[in-house]
Amino acid sequence: MRRWMAIDVGQTTVRVRTSWTSEVITAPGFHDPAADPVAAAFGAVRPILAAFAGSMIDDVPVVLAIGHTGLPEPAEGLDAVAKLILAELPVVSEVRLFPDAVTAHAGALSGRAGVVVAAGTGTVCLGVDSAGRAARVDGVGHLVGDAGSAYDLGRAGLRQAVWHQERREAASALYEAARRHLLDDLDLGDDLGASLRRLCWLPDRVKLVAAFARPVIDSAQAGDQVAARLVGQAAADLAATVRACAALIEPAAEDRRIACVGGMFASDALAQPFRAALDLADWRVVPADGTVLDGTVLLAGDSPGLHASLGHFRKGS
Template sequence: MTGMQVLAIDAGQTGMKVRVEGADVVFRGIDTHEPLLPQLADVVHGAIARTGSTPDIVTAGISGLTDRDADAALLLSLVRDTGVRAASLAHDSTTSFLGALGDARGAVVAAGTGVVTLAVGQDAVSRVDGWGYIMGDAGSGYWIGREALDAVMRAYDGRGPRTALTDPVRALWPDLPFAYIDLQAAEDRVRIVASFAAEVARLAAEGDPVAQSISDRAARELAHSVSASLNNVRRHDDERFTVCAIGGVFRSPRLHDAFAAELTRDRYDVTLVAPLGEGIDGALALADLSPQHPLSSAVHRAVA
């Protein structure tokens, strides 16, 4: 696709970033209660209108993309009037990997409200977790927030140690015994729970033992997912891998340091590195992804 103009989309639930002709524009995030592809088509039309561009291909990394929604041909039909002639769609774990590590072999763990780990080996790909807040997402912002709320209520009952986490929870729900009722009734309860991850990070840095314990356990979960993903793609005992940790959860110094220590404690084969770029860079890279690359099979393509 070299030489073609690319309109790349990094589509998340909190916002959608579009890059075209070197410029970035931002749109509201995916509404998970509405069909996905018409929303992407609206973003393509909006980005073209705002930038005056004439893209040849649309590429997108999409949070939570399923095979059911990954109909690149349908997206093309929805943007036929723009002159776009090709489309490539992928789960955002794929574009997060390409943005962070490029063509390197290794693993990227992306931990925000949820978490997913993707490993790429010589000839195999392994996705670990990313199974949502009910069935998985171990070590994610939601997981951390849920552990914080559990710790606060244990302290309230006398089943656990006192913790400074009680204060920010009381700030939202002054009457703690009724907090669970308000939370269960809230439409944005996942976001509310995950928001306490920032308080855990802050109070862990200030020395609260409970917040530190939660951070350390989250780090172990995240490191375990990385190790599992790399084991799934390993072909030789002497293989070495590059690992990149991205997402808001890793802004916690306590958690990041504990993750690095846990990951490398018993492993000689990993090197933890900073990301080369972001998810939008990975979405852009879809346009030139080689058919021989292990991740190519995870990309849904269509040509008009």
């Protein structure tokens, strides 16, 4: 009997599925790595391993596949994480580590070639052709990348709210939305500027800023022109990311498919202008077959297929 465990480590949530339970388990997501990225990456999955240790049968090996948003680089760091996992759970026969862009791609296209853009808290786009050659665009983190992500849009919305308070911008519904988000929902004080300064020191600041993307989209759908402009810019940025990725690979005509995953595409307020801005006549946008966790499950299977060269594999003793 072959057993597997699939873990999707995102910035907001960790999700787990196994071959011996039907339930999807969730846990808090991965924060920015500390001074030791290996310890941080391992620390994100260690509580999950401990929670499932009691349900594993000692003489039945488990293949563990992990899609992780915070894997260390280069390969030595990946191998160090894999060794820590094997030491923690000797019943694991093999560890397969993949960047979350790879698991998103595998899940959205069921292991087939094409381009997948994932826009949630962050943004990354991965293209893979039928020979397994890959190209990645963005996914470099919130400091300089993640264009069109929830963090990017949330930050833009908060900036507009501050500029309104400073009389640099015209009135917008985003000002009151930001006050509700920071002062009421997060209870960060009674002043917008002071609450934003406090936000900068919180360990989960990326997630909290990204959460403001939803009020920005809601304001755009309600007719606020400032919010609509910000959502339109996010859509244009995501379209540019996909175009850049598509230009870096040369798939066969039948493999020129694009799938979109992540919470940013859940609203037509962004999805429709994204499609309009895409401008790739010889490509087709297809519905995503599955989630990032579905992709991790697929890559825990007998063969990772096109994605085999995009992961790090370490067998147990």
